Amino acid sequence: AQSVTQPDIHITVSEGASLELRCNYSYGATPYLFWYVQSPGQGLQLLLKYFSGDTLVQGIKGFEAEFKRSQSSFNLRKPSVHWSDAAEYFCAVAALNQAGTALIFGKGTTLSVSS
Amino acid sequence: DAGVTQSPTHLIKTRGQQVTLRCSPKSGHDTVSWYQQALGQGPQFIFQYYEEEERQRGNFPDRFSGHQFPNYSSELNVNALLLGDSALYLCASSLDRAEAFFGQGTRLTVV
Numbered sequence: 001a002q003s004v005t006q007p008d009i010h011i012t013v014s015e016g017a018s019l020e021l022r023c024n025y026s027y028g029a030t031p032y033l034f035w036y037v038q039s040p041g042q043g044l045q046l047l048l049k050y051f052s053g054d055t056l057v058q059g060i061k062g063f064e065a066e067f068k069r070s071q072s073s074f075n076l077r078k079p080s081v082h083w084s085d086a087a088e089y090f091c092a093v094a095a096l097n098q099a100g101t102a103l104i105f106g107k108g109t110t111l112s113v114s115s
Numbered sequence: 116d117a118g119v120t121q122s123p124t125h126l127i128k129t130r131g132q133q134v135t136l137r138c139s140p141k142s143g144h145d146t147v148s149w150y151q152q153a154l155g156q157g158p159q160f161i162f163q164y165y166e167e168e169e170r171q172r173g174n175f176p177d178r179f180s181g182h183q184f185p186n187y188s189s190e191l192n193v194n195a196l197l198l199g200d201s202a203l204y205l206c207a208s209s210l211d212r213a214e215a216f217f218g219q220g221t222r223l224t225v226v
Contacts, residue, residue: 004157036217041222042219042220043119043205043217043218043219043220044158044205044207044217045217046214046215046216049214090157090158092157101148101163101171101209101215102148102160102163102171102173103148103150103158103160103207103215104160105157105158105159106157107155107156107157108156108157
């Protein structure tokens with residue numbers, strides 16, 4: 001069965017420092033992978049997605065992620081974190097089949113930014 | 116473009132009652148999916164509607180049902196509410212098969 005694991009429940013990073021959030025997936029075929037961000041009490045905003053091609057994908061707000069098939073990983077990175085990046089981050093994989101598409105999410109990583 | 120809109124934003128219901136949540140997809144989108152997000156958890160897929168039919172369903176009981184209208188808007192109905200149904204319910208719309216855009220959600224509290 002498809003699954004997504006985000007090993008870090010909570011991460012604290014100093015403002016201006018670099019960030020890496022980990023995501024591992026389990027999927028039998030080529031996955032479609034996503035990172036979403038959620039501010040408290042809000043919906044989900046798509047940061048970036050990987051469908052195929054270049055394994056390093058660029059997203060909004062200065063985020064990037066790298067797809068590594070050999071490690072079944074899709075880690076999210078940002079070179080310099082801003083206080084406004086504090087939020088919940090979710091990695092997701094799309095389970096594609098003939099019937100449609102359901103996103104399978106990890107449990108999320110809470111990012112806190114210290115000054 | 117108004118994006119995905121959901122109503123109401125907050126709702127309080129009593130155990131055993133029934134509830135209907137509504138979703139209008141992003142302009143041009145024809146597919147609507149519903150997710151349940153319990154506190155501290157990631158969203159879980161409930162079901163997806165396309166062309167007014169349920170196309171795919173997650174692991175949720177039959178108390179959860181839905182509908183899609185000809186204008187692509189959708190409703191999520193939950194019968195016989197349980198305390199455990201308290202959650203943020205997210206609607207997502209898409210045109211492509213995989214890229215989903217989410218609404219702000221409806222916070223349902225069952226007391």
